[in-house]
Amino acid sequence: MINTRALRDKPTLIGKRVRLVPLGPEHTDAYFAAGLDEEIRRLTGTHHHLTYGEAKEWCRTRERSTDRLDLAIIAADDGRYLGELSLYAVAPENESAGYRIALSALEFTGRGLGREATRMVLEYAFEHVGLHRVWLHVYAFNMRAIAVYRSCGFSVEGRLRDSLLWEGRRHDALLMAVLENGFCGS
Numbered sequence: 123m124i125n126t127r128a129l130r131d132k133p134t135l136i137g138k139r140v141r142l143v144p145l146g147p148e149h150t151d152a153y154f155a156a157g158l159d160e161e162i163r164r165l166t167g168t169h170h171h172l173t174y175g176e177a178k179e180w181c182r183t184r185e186r187s188t189d190r191l192d193l194a195i196i197a198a199d200d201g202r203y204l205g206e207l208s209l210y211a212v213a214p215e216n217e218s219a220g221y222r223i224a225l226s227a228l229e230f231t232g233r234g235l236g237r238e239a240t241r242m243v244l245e246y247a248f249e250h251v252g253l254h255r256v257w258l259h260v261y262a263f264n265m266r267a268i269a270v271y272r273s274c275g276f277s278v279e280g281r282l283r284d285s286l287l288w289e290g291r292r293h294d295a296l297l298m299a300v301l302e303n304g305f306c307g308s
């Protein structure tokens with residue numbers, strides 16, 4: 123069985139270049155702004171246009187969720203908001219959860235920040251929450267994300283054909299997962 127307290131009591135995780143902190147009301151503006159970035163929207167297949175009210179409500183309610191973990195990714199040096207990540211769809215009986223991450227702008231990508239954040243949250247998921255399996259969906263065109271996930275121990279388990287329709291073109295998604303004994307930490 124998993125340690126549900128490790129999901130309920132939101133952690134702050136300290137890394138070399140990023141800090142992961144509970145997503146909260148203070149992140150509303152940055153969270154909303156990230157939702158406007160067209161390239162991030164494409165990479166995450168986000169059709170929905172978030173309103174400011176929705177962003178505010180989402181950030182306000184994250185700390186009281188008991189069945190998932192939503193963390194903001196903060197630059198360790200200057201405290202800048204870099205993006206957010208979640209462990210969601212937690213299935214306690216199966217000791218499994220889904221994972222998603224989105225840096226908030228292209229300028230933050232390709233610097234090793236997403237990999238560090240992913241490793242940090244996976245370590246927490248396996249060692250503190252007690253998960254056995256963490257899975258995710260990634261679009262097959264998102265080579266940077268796939269490279270990062272592979273380097274953390276994720277393997278491709280399947281292909282979800284034509285799952286995204288984006289500007290008239292269909293794209294496959296990959297199902298990837300990492301098991302606790304396959305996790306590659308730092």
Ligand SMILES: CC(C)(COP(=O)(O)OP(=O)(O)OC[C@H]1O[C@@H](n2cnc3c(N)ncnc32)[C@H](O)[C@@H]1OP(=O)(O)O)[C@@H](O)C(=O)NCCC(=O)NCCS
Binds near residue numbers: 232234
């Ligand atoms: C996906 C994401 C979390 C990755 O984090 P990141 O900090 O940008 O990635 P990193 O800098 O840690 O690593 C990028 C790796 O991808 C590799 N890479 C980049 N472009 C690549 C390409 N076209 N083909 C193959 N590998 C590529 C880099 O070489 C690097 O690997 P290396 O360090 O072993 O050389 C981040 O880019 C992000 O949030 N992007 C926007 C939203 C998104 O795509 N979310 C994921 C949805 S599933």
